[in-house]
Amino acid sequence: MTENVKCSLGRRLQNKQNRPGVCGLENSGNSCYLNAVLQCLCSTMPLVNHLLNQDIRKELAKCECRVAQVFVRLLEKMWLGSSSSCAPVEARSMLCSIFPQFDNYTQQDAQELLLHLLNALHEDLKKMHFLGQQPGEKQSRSSTIESTIVSDLFEGRLSYLTHFVPCGHQAHNAQTFTVLSLPIPKDNKNCSIQ
Numbered sequence: 001m002t003e004n005v006k007c008s009l010g011r012r013l014q015n016k017q018n019r020p021g022v023c024g025l026e027n028s029g030n031s032c033y034l035n036a037v038l039q040c041l042c043s044t045m046p047l048v049n050h051l052l053n054q055d056i057r058k059e060l061a062k063c064e065c066r067v068a069q070v071f072v073r074l075l076e077k078m079w080l081g082s083s084s085s086c087a088p089v090e091a092r093s094m095l096c097s098i099f100p101q102f103d104n105y106t107q108q109d110a111q112e113l114l115l116h117l118l119n120a121l122h123e124d125l126k127k128m129h130f131l132g133q134q135p136g137e138k139q140s141r142s143s144t145i146e147s148t149i150v151s152d153l154f155e156g157r158l159s160y161l162t163h164f165v166p167c168g169h170q171a172h173n174a175q176t177f178t179v180l181s182l183p184i185p186k187d188n189k190n191c192s193i194q
Helices: 003-014 032-042 045-051 054-062 066-080 089-098 110-131 149-154
Strands: 156-163 170-177
Touching: 032 066, 032 089, 032 110, 045 054, 045 066, 045 149, 054 066, 054 110, 066 089, 066 110, 089 110, 110 149
Parallel strands: none
Antiparallel strands: 156 170
């Protein structure tokens, strides 16, 4: 994204009563888990800036990227609209049609929903990138369609080395993760993730 586009979007977001993105989500039934996930994603500024970019929105309109399109419409309501709250009815309906385990009004696991939503957004953005390639355009080995703003922001890579003592062989392995569970030491009061 060019600096002009970033500045233009930033100014437009700030002109909204100097409180861009301050838009609550109305609950319907036990949807607080859904609203918590949507609020977190809709407050992740690199994601917001990327998806509200005019060029990205035009590309999304050309392809069948239902999850990304619905999420962008929600972002538009929250960041570019004038209301102090909105009901994420379209987002909930779309998510329930794709992930039937969330199609009820009972409390659900927010982390599970987040992982499903991030994966669906990632797949839609990969699809958009693939459809945006010019006919005959070859992808360089250094760039990969597997990478999107979602993977850049929400995935990590765990690398580890296994050393086989008897033979001296070493094996390098890597694993991509979205969630990394770490134990919190009980004895150490000065715990840090740095």
